[in-house]
Amino acid sequence: MPSPSERPPAPHRTAGLVLAAGASRRLGRPKQLLPYGHGVLLDAVLATARGCGFDQTVLVLGGAAGEVQRAVDTTGCEIVPNPDSGGGCSSSIAAGLAALHPATDAVVLLLGDQPGVRGDTVRALLELLFTGEPGSGRRVPGIAVCRYDDGVGHPLAFARRMLPELAALHGDKGVWKLLEQRADEVAALDIPGPVPPDVDTEEDYRRALAALEGAL
Numbered sequence: 001m002p003s004p005s006e007r008p009p010a011p012h013r014t015a016g017l018v019l020a021a022g023a024s025r026r027l028g029r030p031k032q033l034l035p036y037g038h039g040v041l042l043d044a045v046l047a048t049a050r051g052c053g054f055d056q057t058v059l060v061l062g063g064a065a066g067e068v069q070r071a072v073d074t075t076g077c078e079i080v081p082n083p084d085s086g087g088g089c090s091s092s093i094a095a096g097l098a099a100l101h102p103a104t105d106a107v108v109l110l111l112g113d114q115p116g117v118r119g120d121t122v123r124a125l126l127e128l129l130f131t132g133e134p135g136s137g138r139r140v141p142g143i144a145v146c147r148y149d150d151g152v153g154h155p156l157a158f159a160r161r162m163l164p165e166l167a168a169l170h171g172d173k174g175v176w177k178l179l180e181q182r183a184d185e186v187a188a189l190d191i192p193g194p195v196p197p198d199v200d201t202e203e204d205y206r207r208a209l210a211a212l213e214g215a216l
Contacts, residue, residue, distance in 0.1 A: 012105040020112025021062030030064040044115035051119040090174035116196030142185035153195035
């Protein structure tokens with residue numbers, strides 16, 4: 001069980017939504033199962049999720065779901081199939097949101113192919129979502145994003161009031177369109193360094209391995 005220092009601010013109920021339903025068309029093999037660290041790519045993402053102190057962790061699977069479940073440690077995850085995974089990332093988000101506990105106060109989106117995200121980043125993101133930017137005088141935001149040196153990236157956190165809009169998105173770019181449309185609801189957490197690489201191609205995979213080696 002996570003220590004008190006690892007838990008997001010109480011008494012909010014939080015959930016992690018891990019999006020790992022991609023078919024890996026550009027890579028040509030299941031990217032969730034690429035060797036990474038002491039396991040595979042998705043193992044690293046789920047280990048981070050387990051360390052975040054979420055009340056619920058939902059793992060959305062699509063392509064290669066059976067193979068993934070046989071190979072990956074999914075302890076502590078509620079597995080949700082997305083039969084419409086070809087419909088883009090938004091379909092996986094909708095499938096995962098449908099499985100959330102009804103009292104969920106906030107959801108953090110984690111990409112199943114982005115293993116470089118850190119648990120302390122997630123916890124700081126949730127604190128920003130629940131308390132607002134220190135000294136800003138602004139109301140508590142509905143969305144919190146990570147602002148890296150080279151732009152905005154995942155993970156992203158959404159308050160309960162934003163979940164209906166999040167569930168209604170379409171396509172791979174739906175989340176980014178929502179951020180643009182609801183810019184007045186967005187607060188940014190500054191994170192030093194570049195956006196942690198996600199993996200769509202062999203070059204992306206080499207970058208992710210290089211980033212891991214540099215962090216050791």
